[in-house]
Amino acid sequence: xxxxxxxxxxxxxxxxxxxxxxxxxxxxxxxxxxxxxxxxxxxxxxxxxxxxxxxxxxxxxxxxxxxxxxxxxxxxxxxxxxxxxxxxxxxxxxxxxxxxxxxxxxxxxxxxxxxxxxxxxxxxxxxxxxxxxxxxxxxxxxxxxxxxxxxxxxxxx
Numbered sequence: 001x002x003x004x005x006x007x008x009x010x011x012x013x014x015x016x017x018x019x020x021x022x023x024x025x026x027x028x029x030x031x032x033x034x035x036x037x038x039x040x041x042x043x044x045x046x047x048x049x050x051x052x053x054x055x056x057x058x059x060x061x062x063x064x065x066x067x068x069x070x071x072x073x074x075x076x077x078x079x080x081x082x083x084x085x086x087x088x089x090x091x092x093x094x095x096x097x098x099x100x101x102x103x104x105x106x107x108x109x110x111x112x113x114x115x116x117x118x119x120x121x122x123x124x125x126x127x128x129x130x131x132x133x134x135x136x137x138x139x140x141x142x143x144x145x146x147x148x149x150x151x152x153x154x155x156x157x
Contacts, residue, residue, distance in 0.1 A: 006062050006155055013069065013144070014053035017046040020140070027133070033126045036119040038083040038093075042137055045076035066152040070145055077141035083134035086121045093121050 024043055027033050052069050059065060085091045119125060124132040 003062070006066075006151065007056065009151055010053045010056040010065075013049055016140075016144070017049040017053065020046050020137075021050075024133075027126055031126070034119045036121040036123075038079065038086070038121045039119070039133070042076065042079050042083065042134070045072045045079070045141075048072045063152065063155055066148055066155060070148040070152065073141050073145040073148060077138060077145060080134050080138035080141055083121060084132070084138050087124055087132055087134060089122070 021043060024035070024039070028035055049069060049072050052065055052072065056062060056065050082091070086093050124134075126133060128136060
């Protein structure tokens with residue numbers, strides 16, 4: 001695979017990562033759906049993919065960047081797979097995904113704490129065509145990991 005084609009691939013990865021992050025922020029801030037803790041963590045691999053994709057235009061050894069990109073999407077696959085398994089009830093969360101406002105006794109404290117309630121990881125508040133965003137991210141991460149490994153196999157440098 002030529003260097004020019006690999007650069008085009010990094011442009012595609014940058015674009016997909018940017019769109020994924022923009023969509024998550026749109027759903028959160030414009031549509032008003034509050035993300036759970038795992039939803040927030042699932043954004044981090046896309047931020048890393050943005051940085052790796054940008055680095056590809058300045059760094060000569062594309063194979064190292066492809067390895068980093070594959071690891072990034074594998075991490076995304078693990079995070080989203082774990083989130084999907086919580087949503088489906090296969091496992092319970094190893095950390096608290098919900099807010100705790102039970103200790104508030106004053107009326108003002110209760111009202112204040114209601115604004116800080118964290119969404120529960122097992123609840124699917126937003127879905128696209130009946131599929132949760134965690135499931136879509138899981139599928140996306142699998143596909144991107146396979147594509148990156150395939151491109152790594154045929155990359156020249």
